[in-house]
Amino acid sequence: MHHEGGCHCGRLRYRFSGPLRDIAHCHCSICRRVSGGLVTTWITRPASAFHWTKGTPARYDSSSHCARYFCGNCGAHLALVTDLSPDSVDVTIASLDHPERAPADRHIWTDSRLPWLHLDEHLPQEPQESL
Secondary structure: OEEEEEOOOOOOEEEEEOOOOOEEEEOOHHHHHHHOOOOEEEEEEEHHHEEEEEOOOEEEEEEOOEEEEEOOOOOOEEEEEEOOOOOEEEEEHHHEOOHHHOOOOEEEOHHHOOOOOOOOOOOOEOOOOOO
């Protein structure tokens, strides 16, 4: 099955194949700062299953081991690649054409969670992220 998504202005589009699983609400402070949101929800897919179908994203190295990809026009944060898992790509669920089809199955980096945020409390929680 193929899934597609893109940025707000439409300059960037992507597609990936495979099931909608391995989806996590990330609570890390870097995701908060980069996105401006309280949490960023990601799906992890094999890098070989993901490709850009329109445009070339801008890149921001948010740490020594993590590159984030976004639209240089509208600023939408779309994907990241980390040296910790070089054969995969993480894609923002909110940028999917149908994000309603991709519920999260866990929380990650809960050590950084904002104490007043309560979101899907029934899901498993990882103090950091287990790879």
